[in-house]
Amino acid sequence: MKWLSIPSLGSSRGLLIAWRSEKFDDIQVEYGTFSLLAKLQDKQVDNQWWITCIYGPPSNMGKLEFWMELNDIGNLIVGPWYIGGDFNEILFPSDRKRNSRTNKNLKCFHDWIAEFSLLDLPLTNLQHTWSNFRANASCNKIDRFFISKEWLDKQPKLTLKGCPDWFRTTFPS
Numbered sequence: 001m002k003w004l005s006i007p008s009l010g011s012s013r014g015l016l017i018a019w020r021s022e023k024f025d026d027i028q029v030e031y032g033t034f035s036l037l038a039k040l041q042d043k044q045v046d047n048q049w050w051i052t053c054i055y056g057p058p059s060n061m062g063k064l065e066f067w068m069e070l071n072d073i074g075n076l077i078v079g080p081w082y083i084g085g086d087f088n089e090i091l092f093p094s095d096r097k098r099n100s101r102t103n104k105n106l107k108c109f110h111d112w113i114a115e116f117s118l119l120d121l122p123l124t125n126l127q128h129t130w131s132n133f134r135a136n137a138s139c140n141k142i143d144r145f146f147i148s149k150e151w152l153d154k155q156p157k158l159t160l161k162g163c164p165d166w167f168r169t170t171f172p173s
Contacts, residue, residue, distance in 0.1 A: 004029060004036045006055075013055045015085070030073075034066050035085075037073055049080035049151065056088040060104075067108050074116040080154055083118070084145030091120070091144065118146035121160045 002021040008014030015036045019026070027048060028039040035054045041047070052073055056066050073083075089105050091113075113120070121144075145160055152158070 002026065004031070004038060006031065006036060012058070015053045015055055017051055017053050030076075032069050032073070034062075034069050035073060037076075047154070049082065049154070050077050052081070052083040052085075054083065054085040054087065056086060058088045063105055063108070067112060070112055071115070074112070077116075077148070079148075080151040081116075081118075081148040082145070082151055083147075084121075084143070086143050113146065117149060119149065119152060121145040121147055121158065123160050 001018060003016060003018040005017075006013070006015040017036050017038050019038075019040060023044070024040040024042060026038050027041050028037075030037040034056060035052055037050065037052045039048060039050050054070070057063055070083075087109070089109050091106070091109055112118075147155075147158065
């Protein structure tokens with residue numbers, strides 16, 4: 001087993017990418033402020049792909065730097081790409097329950113998806129990925145996973161399921 005990690009800051013922002021070293025070689029690795037990036041090579045077939053794990057800033061401070069880092073990563077990628085994590089951002093107004101404030105970053109999010117022709121991999125069993133766990137809870141879908149068309153061509157049956165746990169873990173299956 002091999003892995004990349006960025007430690008958490010308190011109860012947030014920790015990142016981890018892990019892979020089976022007997023199956024994959026890491027060709028390229030990048031550590032960012034908000035991301036981990038690995039280019040992996042399958043040892044048995046001629047198949048390389050990129051995986052990016054992200055944690056977006058929870059407040060507006062740092063959002064511009066976050067989107068700039070994601071643009072830099074997107075410009076580096078050639079080939080199948082899987083990117084996901086806690087964007088700390090909604091994509092659609094329906095991703096928010098009980099909090100009606102408008103979101104200025106929706107356009108940045110949509111522009112970024114369009115710029116890199118990414119496909120939103122929907123969760124099959126959860127509508128929201130975060131809650132404040134209060135009475136009349138505020139719930140949001142701020143965790144997202146995107147794939148490139150090249151990834152979809154290689155893995156057309158890929159689905160994503162969310163664990164309905166307090167730590168909102170998500171995993172591809």
